[in-house]
Amino acid sequence: MLRAPRSFTTTMSRVSCQITRSGQVYALGITYASKKKTEELLLKDAEGHHCFINPTGFHNHLSHHLLVAYDLGASAGHLQKIYDNEAKDQRPRILEEKDKSIIVDKDNWAQYLGNHHAYSSFVDFFSEEIKALGVSETLEKYVFEEEANKKGIDMLTRVVSGAVHPFIQIGYGAEFGNDMLIATGIAQAAVHVPLTxxxxxxxxxxxxxxxxxxxxxxxxxxxxxxxxxxxxxxxxxxxxxxxxxxxxxxxxxxxxxxxxxxxxxxxxxxxxxxxxxxxxxxxxxxxxxxxxxxxxxxxxxxxxxxxxxxxxxxxxxxxxxxxxxxxxxxxxxxxxxxxxxxxxxxxxxxxxxxxxxxxxxxxxxPVRLHTPSSSALGNPGNDVYYNxxxxxxxxxxxxxxxxxxxxxxxxxxxxxxxxxxxxxxxxxxxxxxxxxxxxxxxxxxxxxxxxxxxxxxxxxxxxxxxxxxxxxxxxxxxxxxxxxxxxxxxxxx
Incomplete structure (x- = not known):
């Protein structure tokens, strides 16, 4: 029986894109507005963009840039500037019209490993698995269990391939408690060729x-x-x-x-x-x-x-x-x-x-500091006092x-x-x-x-x-x- 292609927008909206944990730096400057802006832009990136910006396999770093800037205290306006600057270089998540016919499921997911054109469907699939199983169980089932690491599947090896970019993508999801980044990270691993x-x-x-x-x-x-x-x-x-x-x-x-x-x-x-x-x-x-x-x-x-x-x-x-x-x-x-x-x-x-x-x-x-007041306790121009x-x-x-x-x-x-x-x-x-x-x-x-x-x-x-x-x-x-x-x-x- 033929199945209709799934809508990735609908699927993604059912996976949390919220930041549920603080980052490991959590700098001063993080606000409600910057958090909401980051979540909004992360969702746009996940729904709209492929994990590779070109056929050679250069990686999309947009979600990384947003989260690291957020954790370093960037304002909502600054985060929007980052998105606008990098979004123009991205490729659409579905690379070609025919890719809409690719439907990854529990029975066939291994046959699409290494296929860049299956990335969008992999995101759909792992999003559904996270919804059903939870983040940790999905990660363990599809990356760490023996079945996921049989010869030719090699999912854990794929995670550390590509200059460890899938590892980094999943890592951001783990650090910030963002289910969406876990889904896109496992999907990214799935379309990488594994190291030996x-x-x-x-x-x-x-x-x-x-x-x-x-x-x-x-x-x-x-x-x-x-x-x-x-x-x-x-x-x-x-x-x-x-x-x-x-x-x-x-x-x-x-x-x-x-x-x-x-x-x-x-x-x-x-x-x-x-x-x-x-x-x-x-x-x-x-x-x-x-x-x-x-x-x-x-x-x-x-x-x-x-x-x-x-x-x-x-x-x-x-x-x-x-x-x-x-x-x-x-x-x-x-x-x-x-x-x-x-x-x-x-x-x-x-x-x-x-x-x-x-x-x-x-x-x-490389700039001159202002001369401190004579009442200041210490002079930032002197290394003894400078942080x-x-x-x-x-x-x-x-x-x-x-x-x-x-x-x-x-x-x-x-x-x-x-x-x-x-x-x-x-x-x-x-x-x-x-x-x-x-x-x-x-x-x-x-x-x-x-x-x-x-x-x-x-x-x-x-x-x-x-x-x-x-x-x-x-x-x-x-x-x-x-x-x-x-x-x-x-x-x-």
Whole structure:
């Protein structure tokens, strides 16, 4: 019997687009008006736009930009400006008229995996499942259960594919309690091609390895593996797809899995253990983005390593949605190899804690401050009295690139959670054993000012647009290769 195509507008209206939880930053400036405007614009984006802005598979970031700006205190008018600026670049949710005939259901959903033209129907389908089952049960059924991860289905792997964009989309839904973003996020995962499964060391718990290591120790071993050496010669024009293939070739995928298995994650993982893993992830990803430059060179911020920073903020909200410890463990076991894979695709750049600690912990916008009153207790023109965060929080909101806001939000969260960490107190600073051997040279110097230093580097590099600077650009050179640094214009004179 023929079935009439469903109306996606009707379906979507039955799934909550409300923001039911506060964000992890929840800056001053959030109002009833800004909340309602964000919800209105999120619904327009979900009903009207595809998850890819072009056939190549570049991602629609509009919902991300709205939510990060909202959480950083953007006004309702500012949120509308963001929407108007980005909506014009989007493609319609139904790409072609014939796509209306695609009807995804419980019996056939797997046959449409990887099909961009099925995205709209996937959104309808997962919206209906959320309405029937609830958000958590839908996520578990279609992403974490064994049936959803059979060979060829690989839904958990799809979630971390595409530079972790489906992970980020679902993560926003989890963080802000927005059912609609969960539906669009799972749908986005469904139309992605999965990464190779070889790097993933298993979703079922095995006995603990003979040794367990920290995430920074894992990174040290990645640096020390001759198998994981970056392929040569360096090609400055290579696309990320080619770099990913190189990072997986010639036994590298198996070596990633072997090393990641040493970072033990138990199927009985507790909430306290999850929090400890999340802290390690945030420290490590921020170091990968901000501490992989070269001495006496202008800082570079890698575009793909930045995605590790932005996605790291969603590990805790996503884990919090899952009812079973084994699903929480599976999420972590799938995310960790992606950190390593993306690092290798950038030429295996080495973190340099000494370098990042040489950057200022009192970054400032390039404007003169007013002279304070003689009665003022302290002078903001003097670093002794100056708090750099308010100016960065205000300045970043106006950047047209949502990635800058997203990275800043992770850094703000990092300083709130871990800013008081003393030198030597970062998890994984030292290798296991009796001695005090650092996992990476200079780790013992690193403290909680990492986040403000990284934020300052980013603002100075990407631009203080609110005070007249032009926007900068993320680095796509694959900065781990020595040859990527041969350009003379990158020298600090």
């Amino acid at each position: 499964g070889t790097i993933f060391y298993g979703k079922i718990d095995t006995s603990p390895p003979s040794e367990t290591i920290s995430l920074l120790e894992l990174l040290r071993r990645v640096y020390g593996s001759h198998i994981l050496a970056p392929p040569l010669p360096y090609d400055p024009k290579a696309f990320i797809s080619a770099r990913m293939r190189g990072a997986l070739a010639d036994g590298r995928a198996e070596e990633i899995a072997r090393l990641c298995s040493l970072y033990h994650i138990s199927d009985t993982i507790t909430d306290a253990e999850v929090n400890a893993k999340v802290e390690e992830i945030i420290w490590t990803t921020v170091l990968l983005m901000s501490a992989t430059g070269r001495p006496e060179r202008h800082p570079r911020l890698d575009f793909f390593l930045m995605h590790l920073v932005t996605s790291s903020l969603f590990v805790r909200p996503l884990v919090g949605m899952l009812s079973k410890p084994k699903y929480k463990a599976a999420l972590l076991r799938t995310y960790i190899p992606v950190i390593i894979l993306i690092t290798l695709s950038r030429g295996r750049p080495r973190i340099d804690p000494v370098l990042v600690m040489s950057y200022t912990d009192v970054p400032r916008p 750099p965060w308010p100016a960065m929080e205000e300045g970043v909101r106006y950047h047209p690139d949502s990635h800058v806001l997203k990275a800043m939000r992770t850094l703000m969260h990092g300083t709130k959670m871990y800013g008081t960490t003393p030198p030597g107190g970062v998890p994984g600073t030292f290798r296991d054993g009796e001695g005090k051997e650092e996992t990476h040279k200079g780790m013992a110097q690193l403290d909680g000012t990492l986040f403000v230093r990284a934020a300052g580097i980013m603002m100075n590099h990407m631009g203080w647009l609110g005070v007249g600077q032009d926007p900068g650009e993320w680095d796509r050179s694959a900065l781990g290769w020595d040859a990527a640094w041969e350009s003379e214009d990158q020298l600090i004179l």
